[in-house]
Amino acid sequence: MTGPHPRLSVHNVTFQGESLAELEAHWAALGVSRLSILDSQLLEPRFPMLLHGNAYAVEAVYHLFAGGTLSSDPDAARGALSTVIAAAAAVGARTVYLLTGGRGNLTWAQAAERFCAMVAPCAAQAKEAGVALAIENASSLYADIHLVHTLRDTVTLAEMGELSVCIDVFHCWAEGDLETTMRRALPRTALIQLSDYVLGDRALPARAVPGDGTIPIEAFVAQALAGGYCHGFDLELIGPRIDREGHLEAAQRACDVVSAMLERLGA
Numbered sequence: 001m002t003g004p005h006p007r008l009s010v011h012n013v014t015f016q017g018e019s020l021a022e023l024e025a026h027w028a029a030l031g032v033s034r035l036s037i038l039d040s041q042l043l044e045p046r047f048p049m050l051l052h053g054n055a056y057a058v059e060a061v062y063h064l065f066a067g068g069t070l071s072s073d074p075d076a077a078r079g080a081l082s083t084v085i086a087a088a089a090a091v092g093a094r095t096v097y098l099l100t101g102g103r104g105n106l107t108w109a110q111a112a113e114r115f116c117a118m119v120a121p122c123a124a125q126a127k128e129a130g131v132a133l134a135i136e137n138a139s140s141l142y143a144d145i146h147l148v149h150t151l152r153d154t155v156t157l158a159e160m161g162e163l164s165v166c167i168d169v170f171h172c173w174a175e176g177d178l179e180t181t182m183r184r185a186l187p188r189t190a191l192i193q194l195s196d197y198v199l200g201d202r203a204l205p206a207r208a209v210p211g212d213g214t215i216p217i218e219a220f221v222a223q224a225l226a227g228g229y230c231h232g233f234d235l236e237l238i239g240p241r242i243d244r245e246g247h248l249e250a251a252q253r254a255c256d257v258v259s260a261m262l263e264r265l266g267a
Contacts, residue, residue: 003031066101
C-alpha cells in the first residue's frame with residue numbers, strides 16, 4: 001500500500017494555528033485524501049478553490065455550537081451552524097460534528113432539551129442537504145462548552161435530537177461495557193476519532209500516537225467494522241507528546257500504524 005489508507009484523515013487541530021497553505025503542504029506530505037477541518041477553515045474564501053483540482057474529500061467539519069454556551073441566543077446559534085452546514089454541503093463534506101455548548105446552571109435533562117430544541121432546524125437542514133450532523137463525546141474537563149461526557153450519554157442525546165454520533169475513542173475507551181454501548185452507537189456513527197493514551201500521563205491533553213499507549217484501538221476498530229461501520233477514521237493528535245515528537249512526524253507515524261491496522265482488518 002502506498003500512502004495512508006483511503007479511509008484515514010488527520011484532523012487539522014493537530015496543526016492548530018497553521019495557515020491553509022501550511023496545511024496544504026502537510027496534506028501533501030502525508031498523502032491523505034480525506035480532510036478533517038475546523039469550521040473557520042471551511043469558511044475561508046480560498047478553501048473551495050484549494051479543493052478544486054485536488055483529490056481531496058472533506059470527511060468532517062468541527063463546529064462549537066452556540067458559541068460554547070446553551071444560554072446564548074438560539075437564533076444566533078442556529079444562524080452560525082446553518083452557515084457551516086451550507087458551506088459543508090457546497091464542498092461535499094460528509095459530516096459536521098459539534099460540541100453542544102455548556103449547560104451552565106441547567107440540569108442535564110434541561111440542557112439536553114434546550115440543545116435539541118435549538119438545533120432542530122439545523123438538523124432538518126443538514127438532513128435535506130445530505131450532511132450528517134453529529135455530536136461527539138468529550139471529557140468533563142470540557143463541561144464549560146459541552147454537555148455529553150460518556151458515549152452512553154452522547155448516544156442518548158443523539159437519539160433525542162435525531163442526530164448522528166462522532167466517537168472519540170480517547171474519551172470513552174475505559175467506560176464499562178463499552179462493547180454494548182458501541183452496538184447502540186454504531187447505527188448512528190458518522191465518524192470515529194483515534195488516538196492513544198499512556199497510563200499515568202497527566203500532561204493534558206495527554207494524547208499519544210496509536211500504538212504508543214494502552215488503548216485497545218485495534219479491538220475497537222475491529223468491532224466497529226464488524227458492526228457495519230463504513231465511514232472514516234480520523235486521527236486527532238494533540239498534547240505534549242505530539243509537540244515533542246513534532247506534529248507532522250507524529251501524524252506520519254500515526255498514519256503508518258493505523259493504515260497497517262486497517263489493512264489487517266480488511267477495512
